[in-house]
Amino acid sequence: MRIPATILVLCLIVATTGCGGDDDDTAAAPLTTGGDSVETPVAVDSSTPADAASAWSWPDDIVIAMAHIGQQEFEPAQSIVDAYRAAHPDDPAGTFCAGLILHKQKQYADALPLLEDGWMPGRNDGALHFIGWCRYYLGDLNGAIEAFDAHLDVDQFAVDSLYGSGIAILEKGEPLVARLRFQDAINRDKRKHGGESSPAVAKAYLRLGEMDLADGQYDQAIDNLTQCLLLDERLVPAYFALSQVYARTGDEDQAEHYRAQYEAMQAQRESTGGIQP
């Protein structure tokens, strides 16, 4: 199979920097997690330590496997990685890729040790991003924050990991700290791109809006949630939250407007719960 050059480039970027939006709490239709996020164009900043390893390059087989992952073709990716690991059992690149395949299929328990073993400091620090989300979904909040922060230590513009740490911190019951993290993610992304383009930024706005809603700061909630949808109109929770905000402010028309959109998208959304897929 021929892999488009753009996908190859993006895969390498993801492998080295991580990617935004790996929390499936906010999954839209189609899901923003999984393969979609692999295609997220997150540039490698020249100041990151990843550059220090420029002499090193990803093995060709792994590049091809990652391209398959990017297209959610997990079986061919797995075959390639299995063969590579059999031939190169000590190469962390294969281990990392094996972990990434499992991570993208939400098999976090099995993915985690592979990602941890496959992290090559200075080469694929984006692994820390995936390690963070694995730990988060396995309930290890402190471990998740540790991984996200470690990623930020080597890449100050890893806004996806900044967002991830905010989510984990929110879960730990520190909403004020989480709020600062989300705001910081937005600000760093602006500095990085001169605009708001990372998927994690849309979700940062979403989380800020949800927190505003819970705090009764309805005008602020509307601002943040609206901004969220401007960046990513597929984020179902934003429609839901806006319907809640407007219902609480007595604006029935707007509440119904967003509620209708939420329900239409909800019908298509893949639920994270339920006995059956």
Add this chain to the structure above:
Amino acid sequence: MKSRGIMLIMCFTLIACSDQRDADVEPGNQPTTNASPVAAVDDNDVTPFVLTDVTEASGLQFTMTSGRMPSTQILEVKGGGIGLIDYDNDGDLDVFVPNGATLDDPTNGPGCRLFENEGDLTFRDASVDAGITLRRWAIGVTVADVDNDGFDDLYVTCYGPNALLRNTGDGRFEDVTDSAGVGHPGWSTASSFGDIDADGDLDLYVVNYLEFDVNAPPPKTTFLGTEVFAGPRGLPGASDALYRNRGDGTFEDITAPSGVADVPPSYGLGAIMLDFDRDGRTDIYVGNDSMRNFLFTAQDDGTFRDVGGISGIGSDGGGANQATMGIAIADVDGNGLPDVLTTNFASDTNTLHLNADGRFFDDGTKRYGLGMISRPYLGWACGLYDFDHDGDEDVLILNGHVYPHASMSLMNSDYLQPPLLFERESNRFVRVLPDDARPWLDARHCDRGAAFGDLDGDGDIDVVVTELNGPIRVLRNDGASGAWLMIEPEQPLGCEITVTVGETMLRRWIVSGTSFLSSSEQAAHVAWRTGEDQVRIDVTWPDGETATMHDVSANQRVRVSRPGQSARGR
């Protein structure tokens, strides 16, 4: 509490007043207590959250049936609940077991059981003596005094017609299902009683799951790449039913005219009837598997309107529908309104719905620390109780998967799972981890139901747990210290109880349908460690009638009669 204090006989002055709307208090109808307080256990003697498995010593050794293992159809995996009932009115809690059957003969299983508490936390099988002969596939049970005769009755939900077992008052039950008109066919899971029309008797909401024919089971499907039995998605859901108690031993099916049928057929697994918005009318909350939950609020004309979606309680805070299994109620955020904790499927979180103002609910799961920590677990029964008597409610959740081959590798969740216990610490729930003193927290089971109540009469909350095709477990609470009260209002369901301890108000609601498929003790349990030994109790019945008791001593059961009872002809 293993090291119980010496029973003290204390006399105290009861100053009761009532504020009922429609009747005067008559002499002899004032609130009363049983005047037999028990001393609180010294704090220094007790390690909190020690629940000792006393199943063997209790004699309540019974293995429940819910199909065969490993489960091959969805009908087999719900397991069964359990009910606490003082059927003989001797002052202690007996245990009713709604037992299932097998796919090859769902109408003729080993039969339900009734175990009589002989007073010292030992039980004897009283099923035959009590006339318990129900053998069809039973799943859930709700305890309620349906005919207001002072003896609690049993409503058993089944795969097949449900059963209303009337307590005749002489230690026996008679099946009055047909004459009462509540033998709902199909697959019912749970039920709840509450007084929706404020006429003083209990109406009935029946929760139905889905259409399933054992003779034509659906083909298997896949979940996360693994072949599994089908359902609930892909199978037709079932509509619930609402029955109005006519007060003469019969019920009227008001499902359609009441408005509760104005929602799509659903995969219901639980319901509670409670006045969520404190407007004096009983509302109905329904927990559904794999779809949005319902909140039916009572309208001025006596009908109900589903506001589950609008209010925010129908889904999680992101608008995602969940697979709700169990339900627990408490005022978690201290605003005086009932909040709702639901247990859900694995790879999802349990969810804490905070009642903001009676109209809207906020998702407080993350804020209170109950989110991601629950994600590897598939939760069923749950309870919000003050297990350690420190003045706030803790959370106990029983877990276990439905797919026999579930593992962390395949599904991020194991088949056998430990319980989750969270201690309330300030504004968070903090998981209590197993240790040498608490091995029960490390024991992995495939749990389903649980009923909460004071089985041994020492003032703390014990637990009876059911496991899928496993033995019932009796967990005696040996980890509670501090002052306590167990408040038993007459006609308890739907009552709101407020206990004022110094400057602190402790609020409770007595609701049927909490936990999962089970029926817990219908009393309000409160505890505290502030040193106060005289407290005030306020009780509000669903119809607005109230009673107040001043200067109530700690460490006793308190019975509160309805002030207007005789005037109302009950």
